[in-house]
Amino acid sequence: MLQIRNLTKIYEGGVKALDNVSFEVADNQFLAVIGLSGSGKSTLLRCINRLIEPTEGQILWNGEDITAASQDEMRRIRRKIGMVFQHFNLVHRSKVITNVLAGRLGYVNPAWSLVNRFPKEDVEKAILQLQRVGIAEKAYQRADELSGGQQQRVGIARALMQDPEMILADEPVASLDPVLAHSIMTYLEDINKKDGVTVLCSLHFLDLVHRYADRAIALNEGKLVFDGLPEQIDDEKFKEIYGRDAERVG
Amino acid sequence: MKNNKKASPWKSLRVGLIALLCMVVLAYGFQITRVDLQELRSESRQASLIRVIRALAKPDILEHDQVEEVVNLPIYVPCPEDGSIPSGPEQDKSEPYLAVSPTCASPGDVVQVEGFNFAPYTEGPLRFVPGSDPDNIVTLGRDNAETDADGHFIVDMELPNRPSDDVQYIRATLRRNVGAPHLTQTAHDTWDKIVETVFMALLATVFGTMLAIPLSFIAARNLMAPVRSPLASISLSVLGWPIGIVVGYMAVRWVGGLSASIGSTIWINVASVVISPVLIAFGLSWALPQVETTTSPSIQLRLARIGVLILAVLVGFYGLFQLASLAINSGGMLEETLGSFGFVGYFLFQLGDIVAIITPALGALAVGGTLSSVLGRIGQRSSEKMPVSGLKILNIILATVTGATVLGLLGQLVEWMYQIGQPMYTLWIPLSVGGASGFLLALFTKAKDALPIGMVIYYITRTFLNALRSVEALVMAIVFVIAVGIGPFAGVLALGLHTIVSLAKLYSEQVESIMTGPLEAVAATGANRLQTIVYAVVPQIIPPYISYTMYRWDINVRMSTIIGFVGGGGIGFLLQQNINLLNYRGASAQMLAIAVVVATMDYISSVLRERTI
Ligand SMILES: Nc1ncnc2c1ncn2[C@@H]1O[C@H](COP(=O)(O)OP(=O)(O)OP(=O)(O)O)[C@@H](O)[C@H]1O
Ligand SMILES: [Mg+2]
Numbered sequence: 001m002l003q004i005r006n007l008t009k010i011y012e013g014g015v016k017a018l019d020n021v022s023f024e025v026a027d028n029q030f031l032a033v034i035g036l037s038g039s040g041k042s043t044l045l046r047c048i049n050r051l052i053e054p055t056e057g058q059i060l061w062n063g064e065d066i067t068a069a070s071q072d073e074m075r076r077i078r079r080k081i082g083m084v085f086q087h088f089n090l091v092h093r094s095k096v097i098t099n100v101l102a103g104r105l106g107y108v109n110p111a112w113s114l115v116n117r118f119p120k121e122d123v124e125k126a127i128l129q130l131q132r133v134g135i136a137e138k139a140y141q142r143a144d145e146l147s148g149g150q151q152q153r154v155g156i157a158r159a160l161m162q163d164p165e166m167i168l169a170d171e172p173v174a175s176l177d178p179v180l181a182h183s184i185m186t187y188l189e190d191i192n193k194k195d196g197v198t199v200l201c202s203l204h205f206l207d208l209v210h211r212y213a214d215r216a217i218a219l220n221e222g223k224l225v226f227d228g229l230p231e232q233i234d235d236e237k238f239k240e241i242y243g244r245d246a247e248r249v250g
Numbered sequence: 251m252k253n254n255k256k257a258s259p260w261k262s263l264r265v266g267l268i269a270l271l272c273m274v275v276l277a278y279g280f281q282i283t284r285v286d287l288q289e290l291r292s293e294s295r296q297a298s299l300i301r302v303i304r305a306l307a308k309p310d311i312l313e314h315d316q317v318e319e320v321v322n323l324p325i326y327v328p329c330p331e332d333g334s335i336p337s338g339p340e341q342d343k344s345e346p347y348l349a350v351s352p353t354c355a356s357p358g359d360v361v362q363v364e365g366f367n368f369a370p371y372t373e374g375p376l377r378f379v380p381g382s383d384p385d386n387i388v389t390l391g392r393d394n395a396e397t398d399a400d401g402h403f404i405v406d407m408e409l410p411n412r413p414s415d416d417v418q419y420i421r422a423t424l425r426r427n428v429g430a431p432h433l434t435q436t437a438h439d440t441w442d443k444i445v446e447t448v449f450m451a452l453l454a455t456v457f458g459t460m461l462a463i464p465l466s467f468i469a470a471r472n473l474m475a476p477v478r479s480p481l482a483s484i485s486l487s488v489l490g491w492p493i494g495i496v497v498g499y500m501a502v503r504w505v506g507g508l509s510a511s512i513g514s515t516i517w518i519n520v521a522s523v524v525i526s527p528v529l530i531a532f533g534l535s536w537a538l539p540q541v542e543t544t545t546s547p548s549i550q551l552r553l554a555r556i557g558v559l560i561l562a563v564l565v566g567f568y569g570l571f572q573l574a575s576l577a578i579n580s581g582g583m584l585e586e587t588l589g590s591f592g593f594v595g596y597f598l599f600q601l602g603d604i605v606a607i608i609t610p611a612l613g614a615l616a617v618g619g620t621l622s623s624v625l626g627r628i629g630q631r632s633s634e635k636m637p638v639s640g641l642k643i644l645n646i647i648l649a650t651v652t653g654a655t656v657l658g659l660l661g662q663l664v665e666w667m668y669q670i671g672q673p674m675y676t677l678w679i680p681l682s683v684g685g686a687s688g689f690l691l692a693l694f695t696k697a698k699d700a701l702p703i704g705m706v707i708y709y710i711t712r713t714f715l716n717a718l719r720s721v722e723a724l725v726m727a728i729v730f731v732i733a734v735g736i737g738p739f740a741g742v743l744a745l746g747l748h749t750i751v752s753l754a755k756l757y758s759e760q761v762e763s764i765m766t767g768p769l770e771a772v773a774a775t776g777a778n779r780l781q782t783i784v785y786a787v788v789p790q791i792i793p794p795y796i797s798y799t800m801y802r803w804d805i806n807v808r809m810s811t812i813i814g815f816v817g818g819g820g821i822g823f824l825l826q827q828n829i830n831l832l833n834y835r836g837a838s839a840q841m842l843a844i845a846v847v848v849a850t851m852d853y854i855s856s857v858l859r860e861r862t863i
Contacts, residue, residue: 049774070634079776089767093789102785106776111538114784155771162775 001027002048002166002198007057009043009222017043018054019222025200027165030192032213032230033202036242039219041202045168048200049081050074061166079106082159082197084188086171088151092144096135096154099143100126103161122161129157133187149180156187167191169201173208181205185212206233305834309842310436314427319368321348322384322419325361327409329354343367346401348422357411365422368401372426376405382416395422436836439824444843446738447820448851450813451806453742458749458806459799465750466757467783469711473761477704477779481692482641483629484703485648489655490622498617502567502610509571516583519576526569533562563616570609577602638697645692653688654681715751723748723809727818738819745806745813753802760794761787800855807851811844 002025009018017040025031033041046052048059050066059066061077069077082103090099104122105113112118130136133153138146143154152172159167169188173181189212192199203209209216210230218226218233218241226233226241239246289295326335335354341347346367355361363376373396377389390410395403412418467473479487512518537555577598584595629648633641661680670676695701727744734740764787772786814822821840828836 051770051774071630075776075778077776078774081774083771083774085767085771087767089771091768091772091786091789093792094785098785102772102777103775105772105778105781105785109538110778110781113781116784158771158775 001025001060001062002200003058003060004044004048005058005060007044007047007059008055009040009047009052010055017222018047018219021057021219021222021224023217023224023227025198027198028192028196030189030199030212030214031201032209032216033200033219034204034206034209034216034226034241035202035219038221040222041219042170043222044219045083045170045200045202048168049078049083051083075106079162080165082162082164082167084152084155084159084167084169084172086174088148088155090143090151090154090158092142094143095140096130096143096146097123097126097139099154100129100139100157100161103158106162126157126161129160130154132160133157148176149183152176152180152184153187156184156191160191164197166198166200169199171202171204174204181208182211188212206230206238209233302834306838306841308835309838310434310833310835311440311839311842312431312437313434314431315429316425317428318374319346319372319424319426320421321346321365322379322421323348323350323363324384324417325350325409325420326354327418328356328413330415346424348420350420355409357409357413360406360408363395363405363407363420363422365395365397365403365424366401368397368403368422368424369426370397370399370401372397372401372424374422374424376407376420376422378407378410378412379419379421380410380412380414382414382418384419384421386419389421395424397424434839436839440821440839440843443814443821443824443840444847447810447814447822448807448847450738450741450745450810450818450820451803451851454745454749454810455799455803455806457742458746458753458802461750462753462757463795465711465715465754466761467787468707469715469754469758470761471705471708472764472766473783473787474704474708475702477702477707478700479626479630479703480633480698480700481645481695482633482648483626484701485645485652485688486629487622487626488652489648490625491618492655492659494618494621495614497621499610499614501564501617502613505564505567505613506571506606506610509568509575514575514579516576516579519572519579522572523569523576526565526572529565530562530569533558533565537562567609567613570605570612574602574605574609577605633698641697642692645695645697646689649688649692650685651688652684653691654685657681657684657687715755718747718751719755721748724813724816727813727816731817736817736819741810741813741818741820744818745809748809749802749806753798756798757791757795760791760798764790797859800859804852804855808848811848 004024005022007018007021008016010016019040021040021044033044035041043052047054048066050069054067057067064073064077066074066077091102098116101118101122104118104126108118108122127136127139130139133156135146135150135153138150138154143151146154155172167188172188173184176184185208188199188201191197201213203213213230216226216228216230216233217224218237220241220243226237233241329335344367346365346369349364349366350361351364352361373394375389376391376393376395378391379386379389381388390412391407393405393407395405397403407420509522512522537558579602581595581597581599581602584598585592586595588595632644636644657680658677661676664670665673665676723744726747727741730740730743734743768786768790769782772782777785810818810820810822811825812822814820814824815826817823821844825837825840825844828834828840
């Protein structure tokens with residue numbers, strides 16, 4: 001269970017990216033986060049694993065206060081939270097397998113990982129994860145030789161290497177074509193349903209939200225403006241979330 | 251935007267004024283740099299310019315072996331007063347011989363010297379030999395004789411003002427090339443020096459790069475900005491450095507003594523060098539399990555692991571000492587037995603010496619760094635766990651001690667350098683000022699606040715780099731020549747230091763411009779800071795690092811060609827010497843060598859750079 005309580009983030013320039021946001025996510029839920037560009041979706045997701053330090057508020061995960069965790073505790077917490085990014089964020093010049101193995105960095109002994117030594121089980125596991133997302137044959141290519149869709153699958157494999165209990169996906173399909181978008185979303189759905197991993201996923205397209213999410217929350221200028229089932233987003237709600245002038249497409 | 255359309259008179263006036271100002275600046279520049287074309291037109295300048303250019307066009311690289319034909323001819327200057335000229339020994343007309351008419355003359359008169367039977371097409375000086383000794387090596391005059399196809403020449407020669415009653419001589423020394431051309435001594439010297447030059451550049455680049463890499467990380471804002479620690483942690487890790495350095499130095503010195511007392515025969519060396527890594531590998535694999543088990547290990551196990559780690563490190567240093575000893579021993583042996591490949595032995599010997607010298611320093615730094623990070627972590631833990639009031643007191647004590655230690659040490663450094671001899675200024679005042687500022691810092695910060703220590707280190711490093719970077723390598727070379735004496739070593743040190751500071755700057759700019767996405771992604775997996783750097787930063791900076799290293803290598807080759815001008819070794823020394831001796835043909839050979847080397851290195855490095863990107 002993830003509990004967000006009165007979360008506020010004010011950036012150094014004074015931008016209030018999150019404004020007193022509170023909600024809860026049950027285990028095994030697929031939660032979509034929607035909202036206009038600049039509404040604070042990325043900020044919210046990054047606050048949860050403290051890539052961004054929240055200004056105020058609390059984040060409790062299974063009863064543990066993430067916002068108060070020390071550096072060592074953070075390492076332990078983060079390794080259970082996988083993250084998938086819009087721009088994949090692979091290390092381009094490294095091999096695919098190295099990118100995937102990076103998902104184990106929170107587990108392995110730091111001293112050995114610095115000289116690029118991973119336990120044999122981890123390497124085998126990395127190949128397995130690549131098989132799961134269907135690109136095992138690319139394991140020893142450089143990451144930047146892969147297409148966008150393939151890179152995102154590597155990103156998912158990297159998150160899976162963490163044996164995650166939760167995955168934060170920040171617009172995982174925003175830079176992919178619709179067909180690829182569905183294939184990537186299917187992997188996330190599979191991980192959510194089969195492995196019981198909680199998924200928080202920010203999305204731009206409502207049809208994806210309807211198709212994959214159990215529940216949706218919406219942000220507008222940092223404020224939580226909607227929390228409910230995807231089907232409940234009717235025209236009225238839509239205008240509330242996206243503004244008066246917005247037109248529904250798709 | 252609107253102002254641009256109309257040409258206002260003010261604007262034209264301003265442009266005019268700026269142009270005028272530029273003219274004035276230029277005119278002033280002409281005056282102080284003494285631009286003087288008149289000087290170029292003066293005849294003597296032109297004559298010497300032509301001479302130099304002609305010499306430069308004939309670099310002193312190839313020469314022939316020469317045979318000389320030397321013939322002396324007696325002459326009386328002035329004619330004897332009694333008019334009698336004693337006839338010398340009859341000249342052998344089948345050999346080369348000289349004839350002069352008239353056979354005696356007054357000083358300053360012009361006589362005609364004729365040579366017969368010399369080898370055809372040879373040339374050489376025709377000189378007046380003062381004094382009555384035909385073998386006198388002192389000669390006067392500047393005339394030159396050149397034989398025709400029959401080995402005959404005629405030269406008009408002005409007699410010098412050396413009157414003597416005795417017989418004096420005219421000497422023709424005609425030289426002729428024999429055999430194939432071969433390299434001159436100058437060419438050999440130039441080759442030696444150019445090799446020295448290239449290796450100076452190589453060493454400076456290699457060592458400079460190795461030290462610039464770690465520096466570049468702590469001079470990169472994006473890596474240092476997130477580094478924040480509570481005061482207790484900062485104080486403890488600062489204290490850890492000096493304590494660790496002293497402890498480490500003593501421990502490694504002790505190991506060194508042990509290694510020396512165990513023996514330095516080559517067999518003991520080899521055995522130690524082979525066995526130590528095995529022992530270390532065992533120790534490490536036991537003390538550092540690859541996967542952290544979920545249950546945290548018991549205290550006893552942890553202590554045992556730490557003990558084994560320390561032992562492994564000591565064994566490692568023992569191995570290093572033995573390696574050094576092995577290199578020195580085998581190097582000495584090889585140097586004697588290998589003959590012309592003796593330089594390999596010399597290299598090994600020097601390498602061993604370097605290892606033996608830097609091992610204690612390495613140990614001191616390693617233990618310093620380790621102790622600092624261990625103490626830092628203890629500080630971090632206690633800041634997290636302790637109640638605020640207790641922490642505040644701890645902070646105050648630690649910060650006071652740390653401040654006093656740091657400034658006290660700095661004061662002692664000043665004392666050591668300037669020998670002021672007044673402990674009031676170099677010990678007590680720094681101690682109390684340091685202690686007081688630490689105390690105040692602890693008093694006015696919140697106990698649990700994480701202070702931006704990363705930025706402090708960043709600014710200190712940047713200032714240090716910028717200050718050193720503004721000192722030219724040539725100036726550094728002068729300093730090092732004073733410190734370690736004239737020679738290539740001073741040049742290597744100067745170039746190396748300059749390489750460190752300038753590369754660290756360039757590298758750190760590359761670190762600052764990496765893509766942040768991968769950094770974020772790796773950090774999100776739970777990787778610690780060092781892991782993040784190795785997995786997300788290093789792969790991104792490898793190509794620019796290589797290309798900057800190549801660029802620096804280029805600069806170092808250029809610099810090392812002229813660093814000899816200030817005594818830093820390399821070809822510059824030779825070049826300067828030849829210029830000072832007006833030996834322009836020699837200088838020309840060296841300039842040619844420099845041009846060839848610089849162009850070649852330029853080409854190689856550009857090819858390599860293309861490959862890596
Ligand atoms: N590092 C930063 N410093 C200052 N302001 C920031 C920073 N990052 C984001 N912001 C601001 O915070 C607000 C929320 O940004 P955020 O990236 O969370 O939006 P988003 O919903 O993810 O948008 P998008 O859909 O375009 O990704 C924006 O106004 C943005 O300008
Ligand atoms: Mg975003």
